[in-house]
Amino acid sequence: MGADTDGGVRSVVRALDLLDLYDERDQRYSTRELVELTGLAKTTVLRLVATLEQRGLLWTGSDGRVGAGPGLLRWARLAHALWQVPEPVRAVMRDLTVQTSETVNLYVRVDAVRVCVAQEEGPLRLRHIVNPGDEMVLWGGAASKVLLQGAPDSVLERVAAASPQGPRHADRLRAEVAQARERGFAVSHGEREHGVSGVAAPVHRPEGGTAPVAALAVGGPTARFTDAAVRGFAAAVVEAARRVTEIGFDPGAPAAAAASRGDR
Amino acid sequence: MGADTDGGVRSVVRALDLLDLYDERDQRYSTRELVELTGLAKTTVLRLVATLEQRGLLWTGSDGRVGAGPGLLRWARLAHALWQVPEPVRAVMRDLTVQTSETVNLYVRVDAVRVCVAQEEGPLRLRHIVNPGDEMVLWGGAASKVLLQGAPDSVLERVAAASPQGPRHADRLRAEVAQARERGFAVSHGEREHGVSGVAAPVHRPEGGTAPVAALAVGGPTARFTDAAVRGFAAAVVEAARRVTEIGFDPGAPAAAAASRGDR
Structure with a gap:
């Protein structure tokens, strides 16, 4: 499929894939490494890097290697302003860590993955660490069975296809999602990561x-x-989720932003 | 120029322009508004929104309007990890606010604009407020004359073309950049914003x-x-900048990250 037949979406996907090569471990890549990692032609990589660098999203360091750029700082402000979980919701999450002694996460579904939007760490040393912004699979884990409720079946099928079991995982996933809806909560043991439950x-x-x-x-x-x-845990999580629903969590328009809008 | 002749760069630029419509004021736009604001065809807007939403960078809220998405949280972590200004540099900046009683900013050049990477606020009520990640023009302001030193002349010409005076501003800008290099510092009064000096x-x-x-x-x-x-101020800023150079500020690879890399 040519860039002219998909309206250029392929290039946008490639540019975002390129940015996704970076994480907090402060990687910097040479052009050759970027070509290898992306599997794209060198001319394509050079064009994408030039465009992203011009927007400050990439940055060529003093060693000539390409790293993440300062333009991300603007998006960081944006993310914090819009996706900061309101304090009353945080308070409910903290209460839940006290009740359960475990780490508490709040996830939303983004297409066929889930994204952690907030975490409150539990008091114990061995913890389930997920960072805000982390993308996680939807084919396993208790939160996935909750988040897939009401998702289009086409999403569920893509989620299943991405699982270790492949497309045939869809039936089981459908059944688990239905069960979670019926019970009002979901439980998982070692589905996504051995030794981790939720x-x-x-x-x-x-x-x-x-x-x-x-x-x-x-x-x-x-x-x-x-x-x-x-x-x-189930009783505590259900009750805490009910309180968050009551407080009102409407992502992209946090309570704080909504309130300050009302003040203007 | 078609998307097929520029390697899809145009689509990437459009996608980033679309994201740039968002800031901390928590805007959410309808498709119609996005069409008006971008000047793009509705089909193009729908395709871009779908792609960016799939990556979590945009998010359709409960009101059907499109806002910034949780995928930005990942970029926020990235920006903070890589662009956090090392504490010793922060300390120099704080000292400078004490010496001058004014707000101190650290800027880098990104193509034809400058980006604020750190700020330490001065003690007085009337302050020069710039947020980390903010993009500012390079055609005026003291920092611009410093940042344009060593920049390709093609950049300087584009900077001048973007100024209120237009391309003819290039000659004056060249002279001011040369003077700043010679003196070791630059001064500006009301160039970018009336009543603001630097x-x-x-x-x-x-x-x-x-x-x-x-x-x-x-x-x-x-x-x-x-x-x-x-x-x-000039004596204090020159001395502080010399200290930051000595400490070592190499953006995209802050001292902290470099140090922890060494530990591994």
Whole structure:
């Protein structure tokens, strides 16, 4: 498919893939490495780097290698302003870490993945660490079964296709999503990562609807998620998610921003 | 020029322009508004929004309007990890606010604009507020005359073309850049914004070179930038910039990251 037949979307995807090569470990790549990592032609890489560098998203360091650029700082401000989870929601999350002694995460679904938008760390040393902005798979984990409620079946099929089991995972996933909807929460043990368990419940949009806007989850080592513990966690997570729904979590328009808009 | 003749760069630029419509004021736009603001065809806007939404960079809220998405959180982490100005440099900047009682900014040049990478606020109520990540023009302001040292003449011409005076501003800009290089600092009064003055000095790369890696600047109301005050500010800024050069400011590879790399 040529760039002229897809309206240039392919180039945008390539540019974002290129930016995705970078994380906090402060990588810098030579052009040759970028060609190898992306599998793109050198001329394409050079053009993309030049465009992204012009916008400050990439930056050629003093060693001639290409790293992440200062233009990201602007997007950082944007992300913090718009995706900062309101303090009352944070407070509910903190309460939940106290009740469960486990780490609490808030996830939203972005197409066929989930993104962590907030985390409150549990008090114990062995913790389930996920950073805000981290993308995670939707084919496993308790939060996934919550977030896939109300998602188009085409999304669920793509999620299944990306799983280790492949497309045939779709049926099982559908059943688990249905069960989670019925019970009001989901439980997982070692699905995504061996030795990691989770319990998650849906946060709904203020105006309701069938698709949850987010999943509130506690996660930790499977050894601490015994049947008895899970029963307690489930009750606590469901109640906390209900409180967050009541407070109102409407991503992209956090309560704080909405409130300050009202002041103007 | 078709998307097929420029290697798709045009689409990448359009996608980034679309993201640039968003800032911390939490705008959300309808498709119709996006069409009006970008001047693009509706089909193009829909395709770009779908692509950016799939990557979590945009997000359709409960009201059906399009806002900034949670995928930006990942970039926020990246920006903070890589562009966090090292604490020793921060300390120099804080000292400078104490010496001058004015706000101190550190800028880098990104193509034909400058980007603020750090700010330390002065103690007075009337302050020169610039946020990290903010893009500012290079055709005026003290920091610009520092940052344009060593820049290709083609950049300077584009900077001049973007100024209120248009391309004929290039000659004056060249002269001012040369003068700033000779003196070791630059001064501006109300060039970019009426009533705002600044004094800036170059920070050089650890290995030297003719092009400064950054400009350290104090900025504030012109009324406080008398000739006598400017003499004192210039001496202080030049000395502070020399200290930052000594500490080593190499953007995209902050000292902290470099140090922790060494530990691994």
